[in-house]
Every structure is written in C-alpha cells, then in structure tokens.
Amino acid sequence: MQKKSLKEQGYKLTKPRQLILDFFSRRSQPASVNQIYRALKAKIDKVTVYRVLAVLQEVGLIFEEPGEKESLYYAAKKQHHHIVCRVCGLSQCLPCTHFFSKIKNFSAIEHKMTISGLCKKCAH
C-alpha cells in the first residue's frame, strides 16, 4: 500500500504527508500547488506543501504534470497526455490508447510535445 512506501524508503509518515496523500486519493485529476494549498490551508504551511510534494515525487507516489495556467501540476498517476483549457485551466487526461480520437468537449487549437532525455554531452 501507499503509506508503507514512504517508510520503506526511509521517510517519516507525518501529518502533512498523510494529508496530501489523502488529498490525492480523493482526486483523480492533476492538481497545482495552489489547489493543494487551498484545500489544506488551515492545516499546513505552503512551504510544507512544496517540500512534501518534492518528497512524494522522489518516492514515486506522485508525478509532475505539464499545465498551462499555474506552473506546476502534480498527479497520483503518471499520465503522458492531457488537454488543457487555455482560459480556465481545466485539465483532462487521455489514456494513451485512446488519444486524439477520444477528445470530448474541447475545441483543440494546437498541441505541444516535448521529449525530454539526455543529449550526448550530458549522458556521459
């Protein structure tokens, strides 16, 4: 189960970490730092949100996502494709297998694709 993973990798299972894991277990869409912070404002500091997200990412429990409006998005599952509304930032995930053919309720204007890896120089 999820909660063991943190301990297994030598991290403490603290209240803020629990709260953010719970947040993601209740939510299927990606979330920005601010969305997470707003949801937990009463309970944890914003700095802590950043730090917890960094740890959870390191441990592989959440993943960074590209988003248009606010800069960093995170999600509980690694997903490679999404459509993002340019106006309100609404983000919808597309399973790879379905891809273009399944886009609904969106007038697609353009796409951007980035393949990140290591160039010859940096690959040692």
Next chain:
Amino acid sequence: MQKKSLKEQGYKLTKPRQLILDFFSRRSQPASVNQIYRALKAKIDKVTVYRVLAVLQEVGLIFEEPGEKESLYYAAKKQHHHIVCRVCGLSQCLPCTHFFSKIKNFSAIEHKMTISGLCKKCAH
C-alpha cells in the same frame, strides 16, 4: 520581408524591436528571455525584452516554445516538436514529418504532450 510586417500591422520599428529581430535572424534555435536579454543587455532594458517579445508574438514574427530549464522560450519559426536535454537545456527541433525516427544524439527518457484549446464552458 520581416521588417515590413511590423509597420504593416501598425507598430513602430524601434531600435529594441530591430535588435531582437536581428537576434533571431542570427539564431536558428529557440531562445529564452534571459538568453535574449544577456545578448542585448547593454542596449535594452529587460522589461523592454518582455514587451517586444509580446508584440512580435502578436504580429506572428516569433512563437512561444515549451522549454525545460528557464520558463519561456521563443523562436522565429513555429515548431511543434522538440527534444530538450534535462541537464543542460539544449533544445533541438524536429520537423513534424521526421518525428521520432529522426532523433539523434539523445537518449529519450519520456515525453509530454499538451493539446491546448477551449473547453465547452469557455468556448461560449
């Protein structure tokens, strides 16, 4: 030619705008705001770089690009696909027709694709 386009669309052809257009005519790869600013530091203010880039983009002389290291990248030609080195930020453009089969000198780790458009709610 390029320089007419600005005037044709009702914009003045000022020194900062010339300098940035020249910068792009000498450069085939995308550039970040800071790269542009560093190259022209002696001659124009950073705020001006931002404002000129906004105008040139509006007029269609340059285009925004996704980049990994510094946030905003601009290029003189609209290109949809690139590979970005996670370590040094080196960015290489892929003509759509060639795509994956042509990637050289890169060990691709993963890709991200974003289709941006308008969701039902925002499309009016």
Next chain:
DNA sequence: AAAATAAATGCAAGTCAGTTGCTTTTACCT
C-alpha cells in the same frame, strides 16, 4: 512509557521571473 534524536514543520525573509505605473524619449506623420 519517557527520553533522546534526527528529521520534518513553520515562520520570516530572500530570490527570480514576469508585470504595472509613470515619466521620458523616439519614430513617424505633417
């Protein structure tokens, strides 16, 4: 179960990208 301790949190202050307001300068029109 209580004390010890290393790690994590919270707070304050800092950095860095990008923006805004306002005064001065400049391209272009006559």
Next chain:
DNA sequence: AGGTAAAAGCAACTGACTTGCATTTATTTT
C-alpha cells in the same frame, strides 16, 4: 523641423518557489 502617440526605461510590485533557522514531532532506544 515640430507635434504627437506609441514605445522605452526606471522603479516598485506581485506571485511562485527557495533558504535559514528555531521549534516541533515521528520514530528509536532504553
């Protein structure tokens, strides 16, 4: 050349994210 609207420059601001440090807390040891 002179007038004027647009653009540049400067300073100060915002918002995302980071860092340093003192306090708190989850786990270890007894």
